[in-house]
Amino acid sequence: MFFVGPMRQHLDGHKSLSEHVQVKTVDTPSTVYIPLFTGGKDAIPCVNVGDHVYVGTKLGQKEVPFIVPVFSSVSGTVKAIEKHPHVGLKPVDHVVIENDGKYEEKAPLAPLSMDASDEALLERMKEAGIIGCGGAGFPAYVKYSAKGITDLIINAVECEPYLTADYNMLETTMDDFVAGVSLMYRLSHAQVAHVCIKESHPEMIEKLTKAFANVNGVEVHPVPDVYPMGWERVLIREVKHVEYNKLPAEVGCIVSNATTAIAFANAVLRGMPITQKMITVSGDAIDTPCNVIARVGTPFKDVIDTAGHIIGDEVMMCAGGPMMGRTQVSDQVCVVPETNGITLLKPRHDVEVACLRCGRCSDHCPSGLQPVRINTARKANDIDTLMKLEPMRCIECGLCTYVCPSKIAVTEGIRAAKRIVMLRGKK
Ligand code: SF4
Ligand code: SF4
Incomplete structure (x- = not known):
């Protein structure tokens, strides 16, 4: 017999702080900073200082190891390409754009219909820079190029404490979610698509069940409210009872975040890349936790100021949730397509003692x-x-x-x- 531990834990999610609170919109500042950096690699710029750009103009592209383009989130003028603080902690090159406040859109891609071919859908994923929006930032087209997929798993679990941005996206853009999942399901050639959501959300389970009632092959799959249920290895273990070595495709699975499906629907139906994000600003060091909508390239300071006021002089700030998020040292870092939360916590001054070897x-x-x-x-x-x-x-x-x-x-x-x-x- 082989004994294993619980390997997961129910955490106090603190979700009620922001879950049903009115969503705010950030007033985009006069200057935005779009990083020429994605998936740990630099992107090559394709605009010059002085160029006019629109919402949706391609600013650059990362070529290795996978192609990921970068787009403008505002209309205005490119003022500089220079180093700026980044959520990855090292300063990287950013395209600095003077925002003209008009938000003139020019979709970089022509809209496609729901019955577009597999080739067209896969190309759209690549050209629109659709990445894993759950925080991983991995290019989606690479996953969907895999063959022999039997199960598509849509991750709407959002297991990180404090974060409710995905939940709010489902509330506000259910039609796009259904369209995105349907497109991904067809593209994956899976036998079944599992939309995974925590069993502690009965009201959302009901909404999803209703929304997918007429979509053959898509099942709503409630999962336990434990951490890290949203990690793909744990999710596949829960849904399929199998383990893989390096990649989910080894066991016939693709896992995509719910908001990635929404972004894909937007790219297919409107030809638009990810230019803005729903972001949870929460924690015990902000007076009014809530979700905000902010354009990519907006400094965290503006996002936090829209949400409320910081409590205290000493605060720990994470890009993402408190468990897997990255601690930040500057509020000048900017929103990137992967940003889903900013957690602000009062510092804990725990006294560390010797290891008890408790295991x-x-x-x-x-x-x-x-x-x-x-x-x-x-x-x-x-x-x-x-x-x-x-x-x-x-x-x-x-x-x-x-x-x-x-x-x-x-x-x-x-x-x-x-x-x-x-x-x-x-x-
Ligand atoms: S942080 Fe790493 S080592 Fe620690 S529990 Fe998580 S996966 Fe395991
Ligand atoms: S006391 Fe030691 S063995 Fe126990 S959890 Fe901490 S590091 Fe692990």
Whole structure:
């Protein structure tokens, strides 16, 4: 018999802070900064300083390892191409655009019909720069190029605490969601599409069931309210009861975020790329948590100021949720197509004590790792053991830190171990 731990945890989601609160719209500032950077790589600009651009004008394109174009979210004039703070933490080149306030749109692509061919749909995914909107930012066309797919899994789980942007997108753009899922289902050639939503949302389950009632092959699939249920490995385990090695396609699955389906519908039916995002601004350090709509390239400061007021002088800010989000040191970083939340938290001054060897971090790791052993090997500089413990499989879900009774920043240690392994791989 093989015993495993729970590998997941019910967390207090704090979703009610923003879930049913009126959505606000950010007044886009006079200057926006669109990063020429996506999926960890630089994009090559295709505009020059002085050029006039429209909402939807292509500004540049990343070529390797996969093609991802970058688009303007406003109309106006390109003022500069220069380094600016980025959510990835390192400053990168941004196209700086003086916003003329007119928001003149020029769709870069012609609309397609719902019965467009597979080739046309796949090309549209690529040309419109449709990426995983759940935070991963992986180009969707690469996933949908896979053959032998049996199950399409649409991830509407949104398991990160505080975040409710996906839920609000479903509330406000259900028609596009149904169109996007239907198109993705046809393109994937899957036998069935599972729309996964937490079982703690009975009202949304009912709405989705009604919305997909006449769409053959699409099933609404309630899943447990645990973290990290929204991670694709956990979701596939839940829906299909199988494990894969590197990619979901190995077991015939594609997993796409619900908001990626909405973005795809917009790209197909209107020819428009992702130029604005629904973003949850929440946490215990903002007085009025809510969802806001902001254009790509808007500095976080403007997004936060639209939502409410920061409480206190010392605040921890994450791009994304508190578990998998990335801590930011500047509110000048800007909204990117992957942005789904800004979490503002009062700092916790936990006192770390010695490891109790309780094994809770290993029991809960959804990647099946042994975080405590990885950290011990890292501290001892025992590289051979470290390599065997495979820290690169860590998805940085933060659960090992969350469950640690000694208040050890276990996830930070695993991140450091990953850097060591990456450097070793480059030698
Ligand atoms: S952060 Fe990494 S090591 Fe820690 S529980 Fe999550 S996947 Fe496992
Ligand atoms: S959960 Fe914390 S105390 Fe327990 S083994 Fe892991 S690091 Fe040590």
